[in-house]
Structures are given as C-alpha cells and as structure tokens.
Amino acid sequence: MDFTFTEEQTMSAQALGELLGDVCTGADLRALADGTLAGGAGRWQRLAAIGLPGALGPESAGGMGLTEADFVLLAEETGRAALPEPLVAHAGVAVPMLAELAAAGVSGGVPEALERAVSGAACVVVAHPLEDYIAGVDTAELALAGAGVGQVALCRRDELRLLPQASLDPLQPLVRITLPAGRESLLPGAPQVAEGLWRRARMRTMVFAAAQMLGLAARMVGIAVSYAGERRQFGRPIGANQAIKHHLATVQVKLEFARPVVYAAAAMLADAFQAGGPAAALPPLVEARVLQAKLAAADAADLAARTAIQVHGAIGYSWELDLQFYAKRAWALAALNGNRNQMQRRIQELLFGGGIETGPDRLFTN
Amino acid sequence: MAIALHYTQAERALRAEARAWLAAHVPAVPLPSFDTRAGFDAHRAWERELHAGGWSMVTWPREYGGRGLNLVEWLVFEEEYHRADAPGRVNQNGLFLFGPTLMEYGTPGQKARFLPRLAAGDDIWAQAWSEPQAGSDLAALRTTAIQDGDEYVISGHKIWSSRAVYADWCFGLFRTDPASERHRGLSYIVVPLSAPGVRVRPIAQLDGEPGFAEIFFDEVHVPVANRIGAEGQGWEIAMATAGFERGLMLRSPARFQRTAARLVELYRRHAADCDPALASTVAQCWMDADAYALSTYMTAARLIAGGRIGVEASLNKVFWSELDLAMHRAAQSILGARAALMREAPDAADAGGWVEGFLFSLAGPIYAGANEIQRNIIAERLLGLPRGPA
Numbered sequence: 117m118d119f120t121f122t123e124e125q126t127m128s129a130q131a132l133g134e135l136l137g138d139v140c141t142g143a144d145l146r147a148l149a150d151g152t153l154a155g156g157a158g159r160w161q162r163l164a165a166i167g168l169p170g171a172l173g174p175e176s177a178g179g180m181g182l183t184e185a186d187f188v189l190l191a192e193e194t195g196r197a198a199l200p201e202p203l204v205a206h207a208g209v210a211v212p213m214l215a216e217l218a219a220a221g222v223s224g225g226v227p228e229a230l231e232r233a234v235s236g237a238a239c240v241v242v243a244h245p246l247e248d249y250i251a252g253v254d255t256a257e258l259a260l261a262g263a264g265v266g267q268v269a270l271c272r273r274d275e276l277r278l279l280p281q282a283s284l285d286p287l288q289p290l291v292r293i294t295l296p297a298g299r300e301s302l303l304p305g306a307p308q309v310a311e312g313l314w315r316r317a318r319m320r321t322m323v324f325a326a327a328q329m330l331g332l333a334a335r336m337v338g339i340a341v342s343y344a345g346e347r348r349q350f351g352r353p354i355g356a357n358q359a360i361k362h363h364l365a366t367v368q369v370k371l372e373f374a375r376p377v378v379y380a381a382a383a384m385l386a387d388a389f390q391a392g393g394p395a396a397a398l399p400p401l402v403e404a405r406v407l408q409a410k411l412a413a414a415d416a417a418d419l420a421a422r423t424a425i426q427v428h429g430a431i432g433y434s435w436e437l438d439l440q441f442y443a444k445r446a447w448a449l450a451a452l453n454g455n456r457n458q459m460q461r462r463i464q465e466l467l468f469g470g471g472i473e474t475g476p477d478r479l480f481t482n
Numbered sequence: 483m484a485i486a487l488h489y490t491q492a493e494r495a496l497r498a499e500a501r502a503w504l505a506a507h508v509p510a511v512p513l514p515s516f517d518t519r520a521g522f523d524a525h526r527a528w529e530r531e532l533h534a535g536g537w538s539m540v541t542w543p544r545e546y547g548g549r550g551l552n553l554v555e556w557l558v559f560e561e562e563y564h565r566a567d568a569p570g571r572v573n574q575n576g577l578f579l580f581g582p583t584l585m586e587y588g589t590p591g592q593k594a595r596f597l598p599r600l601a602a603g604d605d606i607w608a609q610a611w612s613e614p615q616a617g618s619d620l621a622a623l624r625t626t627a628i629q630d631g632d633e634y635v636i637s638g639h640k641i642w643s644s645r646a647v648y649a650d651w652c653f654g655l656f657r658t659d660p661a662s663e664r665h666r667g668l669s670y671i672v673v674p675l676s677a678p679g680v681r682v683r684p685i686a687q688l689d690g691e692p693g694f695a696e697i698f699f700d701e702v703h704v705p706v707a708n709r710i711g712a713e714g715q716g717w718e719i720a721m722a723t724a725g726f727e728r729g730l731m732l733r734s735p736a737r738f739q740r741t742a743a744r745l746v747e748l749y750r751r752h753a754a755d756c757d758p759a760l761a762s763t764v765a766q767c768w769m770d771a772d773a774y775a776l777s778t779y780m781t782a783a784r785l786i787a788g789g790r791i792g793v794e795a796s797l798n799k800v801f802w803s804e805l806d807l808a809m810h811r812a813a814q815s816i817l818g819a820r821a822a823l824m825r826e827a828p829d830a831a832d833a834g835g836w837v838e839g840f841l842f843s844l845a846g847p848i849y850a851g852a853n854e855i856q857r858n859i860i861a862e863r864l865l866g867l868p869r870g871p872a
Contacts, residue, residue: 117486117487117488117489117490117493117554117779117783118484118485118486118554118783119485119487119776119779119780119782119783120484120485120780120783120784120787121484121485122484125484185484185485337865341865341866341867344867345866345867345868352868352870353867353868353870355861355867355868355870356867356868356869356870357870358854358857358858358870360861360867361857361858361860361861361862361867361870362854362857362858362861364861364865364867365800365856365857365858365860365861365864365865366800366857368797368860368864368865369797369800369801369860372777372794372797373770373773373774373777373797373801374773375777376773376776376777376779376780377769377772377773377776379485379776379780380487380776380779383485383486383487384487387487387488408769408772408773411769412769412773460762460765463765463769464761464762464765467746467764467765467768468746468749468750468753468761468765474739474742474743474746474747474768475565475739475740475743476560476561476562476564476565476735476736476739476740476743476775477497477561477562477565478739478743479561479739479772479775479776479779480487480488480489481487482488482489482494
C-alpha cells in the first residue's frame with residue numbers, strides 16, 4: 117500500500133503548471149472571452165510539443181503510455197489554469213477510447229485517427245450518447261459519438277449537425293450534437309463492447325473533471341486570499357478578520373479532503389481498467405469512488421467559487437474580475453457528465469442496494 | 483514509489499493476525515464507560531491484555547513494548563480494531579499524545595522509564611494544559627513550576643483534564659520562568675497525580691460521568707528530571723503534541739468508518755420510515771468517512787517517505803470533528819423518539835450508543851483546540867492571511 121505519486125509524476129505536473137502559467141494567464145483568458153484573441157495563441161501546439169495530447173495513447177502509436185493515475189495531476193493543472201482547449205477531453209478520454217477501439221481490431225479510420233490524435237495533429241472530442249451537450253467542439257476535427265450506448269461512431273466535425281448554445285463558461289461553449297442519419301456503428305454486432313467503451317469514457321471524464329475542479333478550487337482560493345490580504349477596510353486588510361478567515365479555511369478543508377478521493381479514484385480506475393477489458397464490469401466500489409470524487413471536487417470548487425466572490429464584495433460580481441473564468445468552468449464541469457443529483461442517486465443505489473460493503477477494512481478493493 | 487492502492491502480502495498477513503487475535507480477545511459485552519471507576523479499571527485490564535498480545539502500541543519499537551510497524555500497518559491494525567468494536571483506549575492521551583512527544587523530545591532515560599509502562603497500561607495518563615483563564619488562549623497559562631535545587635515546585639490550577647479523575651500521571655505545560663509572558667518561559671513537565679499537594683476535583687460531562695477534572699497543585703515537588711526537553715521549550719513541544727492530537731493518531735479513520743458503517747445499517751433498517759433526504763445525508767457521511775481515511779493513507783505514505791506533520795493537522799481536526807457530529811445527528815434523526823433514550827432505558831436503541839456518541843461528538847469541535855482556533859491557524863499559517871485581532 118503506497119499512496120504517493122512518483123517524483124516524475126509530480127514534476128511533470130509542475131512543468132505543465134509552469135507552462136500554463138506562461139501561456140494561459142487571466143489576461144489570455146480575458147482576451148479569448150472578449151474575442152480579441154483568436155486561435156488560443158498557439159497553446160495547443162505548445163501542449164502537443166511536449167506530447168500531452170498522446171499522454172494516454174499506447175507507446176506503439178507514438179503515445180506516452182500513461183495511466184489515469186499519471187494523468188490526474190496533469191488534469192488538475194489544466195483546471196488551475198482554466199485551460200480553454202479541450203486537452204483533458206482529448207488526451208484523457210478520446211485518445212484512450214480510440215486506443216481501445218484500435219485494440220478491439222476496429223478499422224474504419226480508427227488507427228489513422230489515433231495516430232493523428234496522439235500527435236495532436238487532430239483534436240478529438242467525445243460526445244457521450246447520453247449527454248446532451250459537449251464542450252470543445254469548435255477546436256475539434258473529429259468526434260466519437262453514438263446514436264445510443266450500443267454504438268460508437270467516429271465522425272468528422274463537418275458531418276455533424278451542431279447547435280451551439282450560449283454558455284455559462286465563455287471559454288468552453290457548449291454545443292448540442294446530432295449524428296448524421298444512418299451512421300453505422302464501428303462495432304456492429306458488439307453492443308456490449310460499445311457500452312463498455314462508453315462506460316470507461318464516462319468514468320475517465322468524471323475523474324478528470326474532478327481533478328480539474330481541484331485545480332480550479334485551489335486557484336480561486338489563491339485569488340481570494342491574495343485579494344483579502346490587499347483590500348483594506350476599517351484600517352486593516354479584510355483578511356485579518358475572522359469572518360473572512362473562517363470562510364476561506366472552510367473551503368480549504370473541503371478542498372483538501374476532496375483531493376485524496378480524486379487521486380484514489382484515478383488510481384483505482386487505472387487498476388480496474390488494466391485488470392479487465394472494456395466489456396468487464398467495473399467493481400461497484402471503483403464506480404462509487406469515481407462518483408464520490410466528482411461530487412467532492414464539485415462541492416469544493418462550488419464553495420470556493422461562491423466564497424471567493426463573496427470575499428471580493430461587489431467587484432466579485434463584476435465581469436472585469438478574472439475570477440469569473442475559474443468559477444464558471446467549475447460550475448460547467450459540475451453540471452456536465454453527471455450532476456450532483458444523478459451521482460448522489462447512483463451512490464445511494466450502490467450503498468443501500470448492497471453493491472458496496474462498508475466498514476473500516478473496505479476502503480480499497482484490497 | 484508510485485500509487486499502489488493494494489495491500490501487500492505482509493499487510494494482509496498482519497490484518498489476518500490482528501483479526502484472529504481480536505476475535506479471540508475482545509470482550510463479548512461492551513465494557514462500562516471508562517469515565518466510571520469500574521469502567522476505568524476494566525479498560526486498564528483491557529490495555530494490559532492488549533499489551534500481552536503485543537497490540538498495545540504497534541508503531542513503537544519493540545524495546546518499548548511495541549511491534550515496530552509503520553503507519554500504514556498501524557492503519558490496518560486500527561481498521562481491524564474498530565471493525566471488531568474493541569474497547570476505547572483509556573490511555574489514549576498517554577499513548578497517542580504523550581508517547582510520540584516523548585519519543586521525539588525525551589532522553590533515553592525518560593523513554594526507558596515511561597514508555598514501557600505506558601504501553602503496558604501500568605500508567606494511565608491525563609493531559610494538564612487548560613487553565614480557568616487559559617483555554618483557546620493557552621499561552622495565557624499561569625501555573626508555575628519554580629526550580630528549587632533539583633526539584634520543581636508546582637503551584638496553580640489546571641482544568642478540563644480528561645481521565646484525570648482516575649489517571650496515574652499527567653503531562654502538562656507550566657511556567658518555569660515566572661517573569662515570562664505568553665509562549666516564552668514555559669516547560670513541559672510530567673507529574674504523578676498521587677504526589678502530595680495534588681488535588682483532583684472531578685467534573686461531570688454532558689453524559690453525567692466524571693470524564694474530566696480540575697487539578698489543583700499546591701506546592702507539588704517533582705524532580706527536574708521530570709521535565710521533557712529543555713527549560714523554556716515547552717510551547718514548541720506542546721505544539722508538537724497538538725499536532726499528534728489533531729493530525730493523525732488520536733482519531734484514526736477506522737473509528738469513523740465503523741460509525742459510518744453502523745449508520746448505513748441503521749438507515750437500511752429504518753429507510754421506510756425516513757425522510758428521503760436522509761438517504762443523501764447518510765451517503766455523504768459514508769463518503770466523508772472514507773475521504774478521511776483516504777487522506778490519512780496519503781499522510782501516512784508521506785510520513786513514511788520522511789515528511790512531517792505540520793499545520794495541516796488543523797484541517798484534519800476540523801474535518802473529523804464535523805464528520806462525527808454529522809453522523810450522530812443523522813442517527814438521531816433516524817432514531818426518532820428513541821433518540822431521547824439513554825443507555826439504561828429498556829427501549830434504548832443500540833444500547834444507547836448512538837445517544838452517548840451524539841453527546842460525545844459535541845465535544846469534538848471543542849477539544850484538541852476549538853475549531854474556530856483551527857480555522858484561524860489554517861487561514862494564517864496555511865493560506866497566509868494576515869494575522870489580526872482574535
């Protein structure tokens with residue numbers, strides 16, 4: 117039993133954090149939101165240059181061969197920066213799904229797409245059949261989609277009918293996708309495999325959304341702490357008042373107890389995926405941990421967002437504060453791919469329906 | 483190293499060994515409260531039995547009566563201990579607070595003198611910190627220990643000292659420099675509660691039992707050798723003790739996971755009569771208990787790799803105390819009218835355990851440093867907010 121990241125894992129995350137600190141500042145986000153900067157200023161190319169789009173791709177396809185446990189810290193860093201590009205959806209979800217399709221012997225353009233996705237030449241997003249809206253379509257060349265969970269199709273963006281939605285998060289606008297009629301599954305006659313692939317995609321989406329929300333929560337706490345140390349009222353920094361301190365301390369408690377859940381969920385997911393193929397059932401405890409991770413991180417990020425706005429006072433409610441980009445990303449991630457209501461219900465099914473054993477010796481799948 | 487959330491063969495073997503021993507030794511009927519005379523004696527006997535089995539303080543070196551296990555192995559043992567509903571540790575302040583302090587700051591002679599008797603349950607320890615005018619503001623304490631030759635002469639008044647009514651010793655913080663103020667001039671000294679001049683006055687807790695006490699010191703003489711660490715180093719050492727108290731050992735996660743499991747069971751039995759909103763509350767309690775455990779595994783791994791526990795201990799203290807309260811409040815909601823029945827009542831649910839646990843959970847946000855103080859510590863020392871008017 118060893119719950120520590122390797123030095124390599126933490127150093128990679130640190131390096132990504134530093135890169136994003138340079139190329140994804142609050143001013144960059146504002147320029148994008150205000151429409152004064154198009155195309156993300158070459159950020160995607162910078163990320164591709166260090167191999168990130170292919171992080172979870174197999175080494176045989178030119179990828180880095182990393183697991184969910186390796187990627188979780190990287191996803192956290194993209195959250196901390198509110199990265200507009202869909203790196204997490206691409207590298208964390210689409211690439212492993214393409215790799216699983218390729219491993220299942222699917223052709224139909226999959227090996228070629230995988231190679232281009234791993235190198236970052238093509239951005240691929242995943243449109244889960246049960247999700248109404250997805251983000252990042254504007255930068256994507258390809259999308260994995262399906263008319264139902266028993267089907268998987270790989271589509272070019274121009275084949276899809278896209279209905280853009282005015283969105284809370286101005287940097288990752290949502291789109292409703294409709295598949296072209298009569299599109300055939302890449303896995304005809306194997307709906308169970310397709311279902312398994314979608315299940316895995318959804319689990320990855322959730323755990324990496326949770327990781328992004330950890331980063332977002334920490335970023336928002338940092339912004340609020342910094343403001344509370346500078347803003348003076350009644351002759352002292354507002355952060356010297358216990359009312360402010362206690363609010364922010366409460367956020368920090370929530371954040372630091374979401375963190376181990378997210379990391380454990382990623383590691384348990386990686387183990388479960390390696391132990392069985394796409395059609396294999398996921399152990400109930402692993403599924404519950406992933407849902408718990410997203411719930412806990414969403415709660416922490418939501419509290420961080422609301423607290424940071426409150427700490428700022430009126431300016432917190434203004435468009436001019438960069439805080440909004442982090443808050444809105446957090447709320448969007450929380451709402452998509454399993455909201456609080458759905459996840460609580462599913463966890464209750466697993467917990468009270470007997471799928472999960474409780475007790476002090478039942479923390480891991482042992 | 484890398485994340486490997488699987489128990490090793492050796493960890494599994496330890497679990498099996500602990501499980502078998504506990505199954506053979508844990509009393510079939512729960513012991514009476516250790517805040518009663520009879521209960522205290524029964525719990526001391528249990529400490530001796532644990533020690534005879536080699537399970538009293540598993541992380542200590544063998545020479546002090548331990549097993550030399552690492553912190554992950556300690557967690558495994560704790561999981562089995564709470565899974566078996568084994569008795570509460572009457573010597574918890576000695577084992578989990580004083581012991582680690584002594585291990586770090588004591589001389590070899592002091593360790594040899596105190597640790598084996600601690601592990602064996604021969605000496606049960608109480609903590610003597612708070613004073614009537616020094617609670618959250620501990621540095622306001624006034625009880626003095628004035629050196630006279632090779633002795634200290636202690637005079638003053640400590641309060642809210644858990645287990646002091648029946649304990650053998652106390653470890654405390656005393657002002658050895660009477661001209662000093664605040665955090666300076668304090669020393670960490672241990673005092674036998676049987677020493678002439680010590681008077682202990684029991685204080686009943688919310689459950690009616692004398693779980694804590696006042697300790698009056700009227701020119702109590704103790705050898706200078708009873709001082710742990712250097713003169714004037716008391717505050718630093720006390721804060722280290724506080725770190726153990728808030729951070730890791732005093733409240734192992736298994737205790738809360740066991741309560742969460744019981745809560746899930748209670749809910750399953752009464753689901754039909756419950757407000758559906760309770761399902762969400764109970765599920766959240768289960769998740770939070772596991773979150774605390776996962777966090778502790780992460781901390782244990784960090785400490786094994788050479789890290790130290792610091793200010794983040796305050797995060798733990800806030801989290802586990804609020805979790806414990808939330809679990810017992812949920813149980814009280816499920817129990818309905820029986821939430822008002824104490825242990826002796828013929829209709830008491832779970833032998834009154836939930837109600838007594840609820841009362842005790844109210845102490846959690848207060849002891850080991852009130853949660854308001856913990857939040858100040860988190861804000862100032864972890865987040866870096868400016869110090870300000872308290």
